Amino acid sequence: MSGPTLLLAETGPRGLQAASLETIGVARALAGEGPVVAVIFAGPSDTATAALAAAGADKVLCLRHPFLEEGRGAACAFVVAEIARELGVELLLVGGTPFGREVAGALATAWDALAATQVTEVRRTANGYSLKRPVFGGRASESLELAGPRVVLALRPNSFGGAPPTPRACAIEEHPVPTIPPALLPGTRVRVRPAESSAGPDLGTAPIVVAGGRGFKSPENFHLLEELAASLGAAAGASRAVTDAGWRPGSYQVGQTGRSVSPQLYIAVGISGAIQHLVGMMSSRVIVAINSDPNAPIFRVADYGIVGDLFAILPPLTKAIRTARGLPT
Amino acid sequence: MRIVVFVKPVPEAETRLRPSADGARLDTDGVKWVLSGYDESAIEQALLLKEANAGSEVRAVTYGPSPRSEEVLRACLALGCTSAGWVEAPADLPPDVRLKVRALRQAAVRWPADLYLLGQQSLDTESGLLPLALAMALGVPGANGALDLAFDAARNELSFERSSEAGVEEWRLPSPSVIGLKQAKNDPRSAKLQNILKSRKMPIDRIPAVELPAAPEVTGNANRFRFELPPPRTGARLIEYAAPDEAAEKLVRVLREEAKVFP
């Protein structure tokens, strides 16, 4: 390989995105002894930059520009493509967030690259990269061979476990921002309201998600779900029946018209398992269903099930998890 | 307002997925093709904008083989689209988004619009790459994952919300723009029988494959070499229990020791 392996890191309200950290491990594994260079739209002394530097990159390039920090896919892709050309990069990785998907799409054009999203496995081959990704909402998977010279991959969150890379000596440099063509900048991000979510991690990339459905019967009962989520350090989600009824904000919704999630563990409580819900969570690694109806379709995709009344099951379950994890009960 | 909606036929949700004999792709024998879910929402969104802006036109455009292309275009006409465009293509396109960009760019040039609307991602291949790849190629602003679009004719501006890692973002983009839609205000409508009958006689404008610009140097080579189903889900292993406490403890044990999902 000629140039370094490049990755584009993403920052969010909570600092460096978990999806970006995962990207470093994969970049490291694919780069072998070659250098891994990370690009971040943040300052050299920001906490996200420090986290990135500590995670195993050889070099972090910091670019500051308000439009880039707004996460405009086209402008970000333009800038990253310029850097990739400058460094002679052949492989570029991004996290599998909405931002990562936008940038990957824009890079296919801006960098004239082969691109794939939702990548769950990847290895180098004689010609380029061989990769696997889920399709049809996790009901099947496809394997692709992308034979470079330029390849951009957006990785599916939580798909690449394994040991975190060993930190190395990392150079943090400020990099000048190439002049962005004016055609890529029009439009205004009027404002951003923080998502109304539970205290836990972000739903889209959390390693554990617990989601509640109409079985909770009323909004007052959702504390049972939030408590279960807290015991696991999980993100809380919901079915559309729940968000449509206003029991939980729209940002909780998992499924075709909500967030797509692929955690290590997904616990569906009082959710029937309609196809529009399943396509948003079916590629989770382990699925648990708790439902009073033994014929609920959710049991067909779940690995483990408890047939029972959630109001009876959740309190002891939360307690048992807290005990198992050594948390106060 | 002129709107072009790019739509893709996908196997209907109930399709039993099977790999082809060579194991490389989906066996499409006997598959019934329907509009991809997010594209249904994009059509709904376009029709809502058409209803809100007098004198608007909505053109559905697809790039693909026969007969599925005509079938979904007729479905779009039956829903209320005013015209349809078909860019002909062979059934098996390599998984390289740049090829689609080239074809759809041709359609965008032939049918200029104030808004190029797509689904945020296809329901079958789930790539989600096309909206921004196309925006870049057309040199106009692009955004993906939009909810509930509005058009301000006086300011020639589109506004929408979308959710990102930062929260719920509120955007205004000048027209023309390329937007990948997640959800319209309403669930997609269904077509009335009389409109289905009428749509059968409506013309479909074609861009024959040969009219596409001669391939520029396409760098790199993408191919799909395997399509597989996950090991069959045998259904959940049900936890047997006499009392809720026992169910809770047994579940914690299997998650920890067997599934190894939490420390």
Ligand SMILES: Cc1cc2nc3c(=O)[nH]c(=O)nc-3n(C[C@H](O)[C@H](O)[C@H](O)COP(=O)(O)OP(=O)(O)OC[C@H]3O[C@@H](n4cnc5c(N)ncnc54)[C@H](O)[C@@H]3O)c2cc1C
């Ligand atoms: C275009 C479109 C898009 C859609 N997008 C989405 C989407 O993104 N996400 C989504 O989730 N849905 C979506 N839907 C809706 C979907 O079809 C279902 O209606 C919805 O998922 C049902 O939510 P639910 O499972 O919470 O409710 P229900 O289907 O009513 O199921 C409630 C479940 O709770 C169980 N239950 C009841 N009481 C108890 C109890 N005491 N203890 C344990 N279990 C109990 C019941 O047995 C039942 O299985 C969409 C629909 C359409 C048409």
Ligand SMILES: Nc1ncnc2c1ncn2[C@@H]1O[C@H](COP(=O)(O)O)[C@@H](O)[C@H]1O
């Ligand atoms: N062959 C096609 N013809 C027309 N539009 C398409 C085609 N493929 C994808 N699209 C559009 O692009 C969106 C995103 O697709 P994808 O990037 O393939 O996930 C889809 O929802 C469609 O709106």
